[in-house]
Amino acid sequence: MLKPRLIEEKMLILLRQGKISKWFSGIGQEAISVGVASALTPDEYILPMHRNLGVFTTRNIPLHRLFSQWQGKANGFTNGRDRSFHFGTQEYRIVGMISHLGPQLGVADGIALADLLKNNKRVTAVFTGEGGTSEGDFHESLNLAAVWNLPVLFCIENNGYGLSTPTNEQYKCENLADKGPGYGMESHIVDGNNILEVFSMVDEICKSMRKNPRPVLLEFKTFRMRGHEEASGTKYVPQELLDAWEEKDPIVNFEKFLLDEKILSAHLIETLKNEIYAEIDYDLKKAFSEQEIEVDQTKELGDVYKVFDYQQHNHSSAxxxxxxxxxxxxxxxxxxxxxxxxxxxxxxxxxxxxxxxxxxxxxxxxxxxxxxxxxxxxxxxxxxxxxxxxxxxxxxxxxxxxxxxxxxxxxxxxxxxxxxxxxxxxxxxxxxxxxxxxxxxxxxxxxxxxxxxxxxxxxxxxxxxxxxxxxxxxxxxxxxxxxxxxxxxxxxxxxxxxxxxEDYYTLPFGKAAILKEGSDITVVSYGLGVHWALDALNENPDIKADLLDLRTLQPMDMDAIYTSVQKTGKLIILQEDSLFGGVASDISALVMENCFKFLDAPVMRVASLETPIPFAKNLENNYLPKARFVNELFKLLAY
Structure with a gap:
């Protein structure tokens, strides 16, 4: 617990110096992060939030990598693309949250389900604050875990405030643990500032969950001694409340207990602090000496997707x-x-x-x-x-x-x-x-x-x-x-x-199908629109058109469209979706940018009306663009 506390104190100094951009303090809540992480095995996933530095230090993540992460440098975990604790690492079995807090709970459900399917005797622990329990994802995820008997430990850190909103403005029940029975799951209230209670209870529950897979809801009663993040401050918190919780500081009280029990001495405590200070200073120098991240546009674009090694599977003749x-x-x-x-x-x-x-x-x-x-x-x-x-x-x-x-x-x-x-x-x-x-x-x-x-x-x-x-x-x-x-x-x-x-086969993404060939005009569509276009062209055999079925929209085969437009000089795009902001708009813009000199007429887009989709058949027929497409096709041919 001492390690994350001393790191935080250093980070608050660096924040004031402008060397990190933001900080979400967990001071006063270290017992929860450290206790839960200590009770889990190293191969069990933990899904922490932004006040759970103790999870990362208990899992022994090198400090210089954390410091690099907080400075947006390449030796962090996100290549400078995300900040704070918004990252995960398979090496340490940690999955960080996104700012939309709710999905974290459902992700834990999925990890636990995979363990069940593989017959792994593991627990997945996921954190949320009392504010996050108001989100729909909280209800959905606990219900799903209960229905499927998933070994998820749902950890609510109830620290009194969702940013500045006190608990009496967030929920009506006396304790958030009271929600557990409503989902049909076991629940407990834990003193989140007592490391021995946190560890012993979580350890006992996890051992039971590994033998008997099921979800458990834990409400850790604690308090946030600093602002939601440092910029917001704590002016909205009554001073007497801060004073009362300061007396419950988990480190001060555990330290006193260890001294009373003669497990620690003042000298040993000082030695521990000096060792941690030295580690922090050493790793900070290492992170500070690291170069600022370099821009590589090819890498930026290339990392949006995981590389997919497409394997062609051909089919037989049956x-x-x-x-x-x-x-x-x-x-x-x-x-x-x-x-x-x-x-x-x-x-x-x-x-x-x-x-x-x-x-x-x-x-x-x-x-x-x-x-x-x-x-x-x-x-x-x-x-x-x-x-x-x-x-x-x-x-x-x-x-x-x-x-x-x-x-x-x-x-x-x-x-x-x-x-x-x-x-x-x-x-x-x-x-x-x-x-x-x-x-x-x-x-x-x-x-x-x-x-x-x-x-x-x-x-x-x-x-x-x-x-x-x-x-x-x-x-x-x-x-x-x-x-x-x-x-x-x-x-x-x-x-x-x-x-x-009849047998298994694959088709590549990003390859349009050319259903008809002709030199008069290019028709591009997908989905049901392809069949409307086919009907129109079959009913008007004098129109010699290239008809392209896109098949995949991302990635999209723009090369096939460019090649056709360069041949025909005219392009009409048909989509079932309403017009504004649809796929046809991007195709039109790309063709105008890349094939303008080949065009003999404006690019034409045909789509459904700018209304919700009506129910009555005549209204729906009017909404859909099938009839309008034929009129626009002839208009463009005559241009």
């Missing part, structure tokens, strides 16, 4: 005439056969087979350990998928409808997408997205929301229009160690048939 929905199911099932560490998660996907019956019969083949029904908690399940990946397990999550991804949006765009760039950890996760209109499903079951994700660096986005592509691209998505959003148009599920190879 085919079957199947629907797109059958191709998705077949591709998923064959990937389950190939990857015995692949888990599928989603609402109603087990015995029921999913609302679209894509996983029908999977439970009988793979069992409920790998085909997992989830509660209705998209955010926690996305975060759990991240945790599975951290602990070496692949996952496919089914969003029951792509529209529902909004309730899991945060961990997708802020955790999965950013994690490799931040600290080199990949998210080996595929999220299946049944999407699209044309089936009279109204505003909440009809969106095609791919543009929410093509905008986010770190994600890959796949959107097949045919059964053959769906099967091969799904296999590739599962092989890819990066997070993939795999869009499946519901309107194509049972309406489009194709001869599809």
């Amino acid at each position: 085919t079957s005439n199947i629907r797109l929905i059958d191709a998705v199911s077949q591709g998923l099932k064959q990937s389950m056969d190939r990857h015995d560490n692949l888990v599928v998660m989603g609402q109603d996907i087990a015995d029921y087979g999913g609302v679209f019956k894509i996983t029908e019969g999977f439970v009988q083949t793979f069992g409920k350990e790998r085909i997992r029904n989830t509660p209705i908690c998209e955010s926690a399940v996305v975060s759990a998928a991240m945790g599975l990946s951290i602990n070496g397990v692949k996952s496919v999550m089914e969003m029951q409808f792509a529209d529902f991804v909004s309730t899991g949006f945060n961990p997708i765009v802020n955790y999965l997408a950013k994690v490799h760039y931040r600290w080199g950890e990949n998210a080996d996760v595929v999220i299946r997205m049944p999407c699209g209109a044309g089936v009279g499903a109204g505003p909440f079951h009809s969106q095609t929301n791919e543009a929410w994700f093509t905008k986010t660096p770190g994600l890959k986005v796949v959107y097949p229009a045919f059964p053959y592509d769906a099967k091969g691209l799904l296999a590739t998505s599962i092989n890819d160690p990066n997070p993939v959003l795999f869009f499946e148009h519901k309107g194509l599920y049972r309406s489009i048939y194709q001869e599809v190879p």
Whole structure:
């Protein structure tokens, strides 16, 4: 406990000197971090927060690396890309948080699930503050852990204030531990300033959890003696409260106990302090002498994704005439056969087979350990998928409808997408997205929301229009160690048939399919729009068009588009999504920037109306751009 305290005191000096940018103090809370970390084994994951320096020191992370991290230097853990404790390290089995605190809890669920699947007798400990217990992720993650009997130790550091908001303005129950029985889990209140109580209770509970896997909720009563972060101060805290808790300082009181018991002497305490001071000074010099991080744009762009060594798997000649929905199911099932560490998660996907019956019969083949029904908690399940990946397990999550991804949006765009760039950890996760209109499903079951994700660096986005592509691209998505959003148009599920190879095969990302060739005009689309374009061109055989099906939107095959535009001189882009901010806008801009001299007319974009998706059939038909596309196609040809 003394080590993190002395480091913090030094950091507060450096903060005032402008040598670090920010500091979240854990002074007064060291017993919790040190006690919990000491009770876990070195191979058990800990997911700390920004006041848990004692976790990092107890795990013996070299101080110069921590100091480099806080100064944004290359010898830290994030190559200068993130600050403070926003990092993880597989070497020390630590997974740091993101500023959106809630997903951390779900990530712990996933790590613990992977341990269960591998029959590891391990506990995963995750920290949150009392403020974080108000977030929806807290409820979702505790509920998921309880339903699945996951060995997660949920540690609430109740230090009295969420920034400046006192507990009586944050929750109504007397103790946060009271929430445990509501989730059906064991819970305890711990004196967070008593190191012996913290260690002995956590040690006993962890030994029990390793034998009998289950979640446990611990509320550590403690206090934050400094501001939320140093700039905010403590003016909002009554002085008598600070005085009362100062008397409960975990280090001062434990030191007095050890002196009384004659376990320590004043001389030995001074010796310990001098050793720690010397280590801090030595490692600080090492960190300060390190050069400022150099800008390497190639490296910056190259580290957004984990390198994917694509392996081509060719198919035999045997085919079957199947629907797109059958191709998705077949591709998923064959990937389950190939990857015995692949888990599928989603609402109603087990015995029921999913609302679209894509996983029908999977439970009988793979069992409920790998085909997992989830509660209705998209955010926690996305975060759990991240945790599975951290602990070496692949996952496919089914969003029951792509529209529902909004309730899991945060961990997708802020955790999965950013994690490799931040600290080199990949998210080996595929999220299946049944999407699209044309089936009279109204505003909440009809969106095609791919543009929410093509905008986010770190994600890959796949959107097949045919059964053959769906099967091969799904296999590739599962092989890819990066997070993939795999869009499946519901309107194509049972309406489009194709001869599809019966065995396993893959298709590369970033390669558009050229469905028609001609010199009059270039037509670019994806998903259901491809079939609208095909219908229009088949009904007007005099139009000689290049028709490109993008198939993947991130990465996108812009070279194929440029090549075609250079030949035809005209480009029309058709998308089902509404116009503004969609994929078509970026394609148009890129073509204008790179192929302007080849264009004989303005680039034309055709898309759905700027409204939510209506339910009534005539309104939905008017919303969708199929009819308008034909008019705009002729207009552009005549330009």
